[in-house]
Amino acid sequence: MQSLIGTGVALVTPFNNDFTIDVEALRRIVNFSIDGGVEYLVVLGTTAENATLSADEKELVIATVIEVNAGRLPLVLGVGGNNTLKVVEELRTRDLSAFEAILSVSPYYNKPSQEGIYQHFKAVSEASPIPVILYNVPGRTSSNMLPSTVIRLANDFENVVAIKEAAGDLVQAMQLIKDKPKDFLVISGDDMIALPIVLAGGAGVISVIGQGFPKEFSEMIRLGLNRKVDDAFKLHYLLADCIDMIFEQGNPAGIKEVFRILGIAENVVRLPLVSVDESLANRLDFFVNKMVKNT
Numbered sequence: 001m002q003s004l005i006g007t008g009v010a011l012v013t014p015f016n017n018d019f020t021i022d023v024e025a026l027r028r029i030v031n032f033s034i035d036g037g038v039e040y041l042v043v044l045g046t047t048a049e050n051a052t053l054s055a056d057e058k059e060l061v062i063a064t065v066i067e068v069n070a071g072r073l074p075l076v077l078g079v080g081g082n083n084t085l086k087v088v089e090e091l092r093t094r095d096l097s098a099f100e101a102i103l104s105v106s107p108y109y110n111k112p113s114q115e116g117i118y119q120h121f122k123a124v125s126e127a128s129p130i131p132v133i134l135y136n137v138p139g140r141t142s143s144n145m146l147p148s149t150v151i152r153l154a155n156d157f158e159n160v161v162a163i164k165e166a167a168g169d170l171v172q173a174m175q176l177i178k179d180k181p182k183d184f185l186v187i188s189g190d191d192m193i194a195l196p197i198v199l200a201g202g203a204g205v206i207s208v209i210g211q212g213f214p215k216e217f218s219e220m221i222r223l224g225l226n227r228k229v230d231d232a233f234k235l236h237y238l239l240a241d242c243i244d245m246i247f248e249q250g251n252p253a254g255i256k257e258v259f260r261i262l263g264i265a266e267n268v269v270r271l272p273l274v275s276v277d278e279s280l281a282n283r284l285d286f287f288v289n290k291m292v293k294n295t
Contacts, residue, residue, distance in 0.1 A: 001131060001161050003074040003100050004185055006039030006204045006225070007218040009211040010047040012252045013061055014265035021057055023064055025265035029211060030068040032264060036214020039204070041069060042103055044078040046140065047208050047252045052270040066098045076206075079128075080105035080135065084120045091127040101131040103164060103206070108141035114149045125157040132159055137166040137189060147175045154184045164189040164206050170196055177201040191217075191243045195236045198224035208251055209243050212258040213291065242287050249276045257281055261288040 011033070014025035033041060043065050044050045044058060053061070062077070069075060079094070079102040081087045087104070096102070104124050106117055125132055134153065136145040144167060153160045165173050166189025173193075176186045177200055185203035188194040194205035198221055210217040216235050223232035246254030253269050253276050260267040261284060267275050276284070 001101070001183075001185065003040060004076075004133070004162055004187065004203060007037075007210050007214075007221045008040040008042050008076060008187070008204070008206040009033050009038050009214065010042045010045035010206055010208055011065065011211060012256055012259070012265070013048045013050075013053065013057075014256070014259070015268040015270065017266060017268060019268065019270055021060055022265060022268075023060070025259075026061065026064050027068045028264050029259065030065055033211045033214045034069070034072055037218045038073070038210055038214050039218065040074040040076060040100065041065065042076045042078065042206055043099075045103060045206070046078075046105070046137070047255070048078070049252065049270055049273065050078060074100035076101050076103050076133065078103045078105070080107075080124075082107040082110045084123050087120075088123050088127040091124065091129070096128075096130050099130060101133050101161065102128055103133045103135050105135040105137065106141050106143065106145045108143075111143050114146055117143070117145050118149055118152060121153050121160065122157070125153070125160050128159060130159070131161040132157075133187070134160060134163040135166070135189065136163060139166070139168070144172075147172060147179060150176060151179050151181075154181050161185060162187055162203065165197070166190050168193065170200070173197050173202065174200050192240065195220060195224050195232055199227075199229065199232075208255050209239060209246060212246070212255050212262070212288075213239060213242070215295075216291075238291075242284070242291075245280060245284055245287065249280055250274075254280070254284070257284050258288055261285050262292075 014022040138144040162185035188197040188205040220235035256267040259265040
């Protein structure tokens with residue numbers, strides 16, 4: 001799918017100091033990402049703190065992003081979970097007409113076998129009226145969707161079009177790229193190795209840092225896709241320290257601090273997450289202000 005090549009950003013859900021959703025800040029974040037040149041937006045992914053959002057709040061986030069985007073970029077919706085029947089029910093009842101694809105995480109906590117993962121996504125694929133992006137993130141799910149399982153799904157189901165591969169394992173990503181069907185997309189889910197994955201044949205990234213520095217990060221990916229390696233790595237190394245910092249004390253606390261420094265949104269997260277400490281906030285402040293000064 002051509003629309004999923006390049007940089008997608010996993011949007012945060014900004015909160016007011018009373019922990020309600022800051023709709024105006026969400027509008028600013030969407031526009032900031034679009035104006036910065038990203039290729040698509042991901043709504044209600046992990047970075048959105050969707051685990052702590054009520055059903056009504058999720059609907060508010062979806063409606064706001066659709067309205068502000070106004071058809072400018074393709075949208076991807078996070079629809080996943082560890083209760084297969086519940087995920088299937090959502091796919092059968094939700095209006096997905098505004099979305100290009102769904103992003104569906106491999107089941108967490110239950111720790112299914114590879115056959116269980118396959119059967120889960122078989123049910124998801126059969127229920128979904130739009131394309132499916134698999135999402136492998138072993139650090140959060142406690143299970144790794146092996147390349148053999150991914151390739152099996154890609155070959156068996158026409159609407160399984162891509163994987164967001166966030167195992168942090170470049171060798172595993174390369175195996176996926178080597179063995180995948182021709183039009184299947186391998187999308188990095190790790191900002192730090194997004195460029196190496198692209199250079200190995202990946203299609204791009206679903207990024208966290210990309211919404212804080214959309215211009216620089218999306219250009220890095222485009223340069224990588226166009227095999228302008230030296231120029232791409234200049235941007236990679238420019239952002240590398242900040243990529244480390246935003247994940248140092250948990251996501252999305254780090255990227256929300258970047259938004260606070262930029263004056264786009266407050267750094268408010270919901271428990272069990274907490275905001276970054278003063279030391280990290282000061283280091284991020286130094287980095288962000290240096291970036292702003294040099295652009």
